[in-house]
Amino acid sequence: MGSHIGRSWVAPGHLEALCPCPLAPCGYVDRDNVDPECTQHPVNRFKTIRSGHAEADCPGHGAALTEAVGKTELAHRAVIKVAAGKVVDFLDMYDALDAYRAAVEHEAAERIREETRHAKTMGVLEPDKFRPCRDAADQIDPEMTE
Template identity: 55%
Template sequence: MHIGRSFDGPGHVEATCPCPLAPCGLVDTDDVDEACEQHPPTRCKTIRTGHPADACPGTGRAVVVAMGKTEAAHQAVIDAAAMGESAGTVNFSLFGALDDYRAAVEHEAAERIREDSWSRRDRWGRYENEQREAGQCHGADLIDPEVP
């Protein structure tokens, strides 16, 4: 069984825990790390999503790994801002600034994907592969739904 603590599939909980991830980004119940604070049955935490291992969609792990890197970078900035002070001594406006920065970077990435569409056209301005172009546009929508 592959399990997760987020409501809509693998999320930040799986991204930051020490458990090895299944190809879908969830945690395999047969491979739970006992040091984890979230997934071992002895922790008595609510499991909110899951599927049988034999019905695993096999995709999603890369997103969870990227989320883990984002979460680690976020924490590193907060730790640097605290400069050795005890937890909770960081100016809370830093959290909003980090969220704004992340949103701006995501928006820029979506814009770059959309604007790069000319490199995927032939000399008459037609897309060489319509399905790939639709996938690229869908990807940009997933990154930042507000991109026109």
């Protein structure tokens, strides 16, 4: 029986999003489907695996949120890179900050959407109750509506 693994404490994170391993539907990495080039997940890297679940317990959703977390991390690194430059081009700084804001907002909206997917999977989805949440997510992140 396979398992889906992550290096963060409670959920898949940017280490899963930004490594070369394919993501499982939940956003973790399938232990039996790692990329040998990955420095994080192959068993011979001897890295601590802090979270995950058996394949049989996979919720089947969450990869979109993991990808959003990865984009936020990259946008954050881009801001730091521009800020650390000796000669700061302010247009680059504005672009980097705009990209960071967009990534954070997308991640926030994806967290709301993920919560509604989770509720649906658990069979507790009350459409009237969740509609305002979905509407809020779509207003935060209008281009990513399903």
